[in-house]
Amino acid sequence: MRKKTALATALVAAAALTLSACSTGGDDSGKEPVAEISAPEDVKPGTVLDRPYTKPDLVLTDTKGKKFDLREQTKGKPTLIFYGYTKCPDVCPLTMSNIAIAEKTLPKADQEKLQVVFITTDPERDTPEVLGEWLPSAGDASFIGLSGDFATIQAGALQMGIGIDPAKKEKDGTVVSMHGAQVIAFSPKTDSGYVLYGESTTADQFAEDLPELVRGENP
Template sequence: MRTKYVPAAIALAVAAALTLTACGGSDDKAKSPVTDVSADTSNKPGTVLDRPFTKPDFVLTDTQGKKFDFRERTKGRPTLIYFGYTHCPDVCPLTMGNIAVAKKQLPKADQDKLQVVFVTTDPERDTPESLGKWLKALDPAFIGLTGDFPTIQAGARSIGIGIDPATKDKDGKVVSMHGAQVIAFSPKTDQGYVLYGDTTTAEDYTKDLPKIILGENP
């Protein structure tokens, strides 16, 4: 897979003006690319950052109702993080499904090493119980986190992902605007060094995950 190297400063600047995905609504923005860290994104699902993101320092609640210190619990583990919500009809289940398919292609030992974390952008509706049920259908080992929205939003922004509070559209449907990037954290440095967009396929993840497990550039 071809990769591109993007300075973290540029990635953060772009994040400030991020095009967000409108999940669950009829807004035309839902059809737009989620993020564009440079002008050339064709055929490059993985973006290797030359200055990786520091791992978010937040404590949220897992699907068992217990506190989950993200930085501490994922320390030294290859980790993928994604921000979305369970009522999303398209991007979120597709992204998590693609990761689940790719993960199953790994040797069992590597599957056990990889942590996949889904953080809700709609904490008012995504309770630990409902979040756990949704993720279990994809992969029982996936970690689901919820909590207060400001904490979630701040954590997302710290790694260049924009999210807005859930609102209702003109038809009364709840719309959650959120960046649909997946960030991969290296087990060697505990930093987010690879960014994947919403067009990343299961095949792309299947090719890249073995290297992510080792903390290598895909």
């Protein structure tokens, strides 16, 4: 378990306010993406929070078009929650891929317990159908993809200290989406978000911590 200090707490707070600026061409034609990522370099992955987050009381729509009550349907289950969008050129697919790789190192029974939830920050383009097509290739078919009203999604993110802005189309047609890139782990014992991972967390680092997270223990 990593020792918590006042400095670590301050850095975590700073990370929660950091947004990743990602942009893709307005026509999504596969042109070279532009991305600007900014985060405090000293924030270590797997920081145990002094003040855990309450799981957002969100009801959104899953990839099958059904209502998904986040708090109720992940109750008592180890859960990783990440906010991002499918047109993100780098951070979002890399994060999903790293978690998917790490998940496969767990015993089968633990893989079935772990809930990985991807909540779009760009619901206008990320419909349930789009999420359903993207998640298996970016991460794993078992991952839960959620879409819905942007205001609802934004409010839920803020409850976890994650800032997101509506996708913005520039004059040149470039679409820019600003979103926090933290992954927050929720304990199956308390249903509270008690461990925060920064965008630099690798697959090996996730794999190292997942056994403890599945049991609701501090990594």
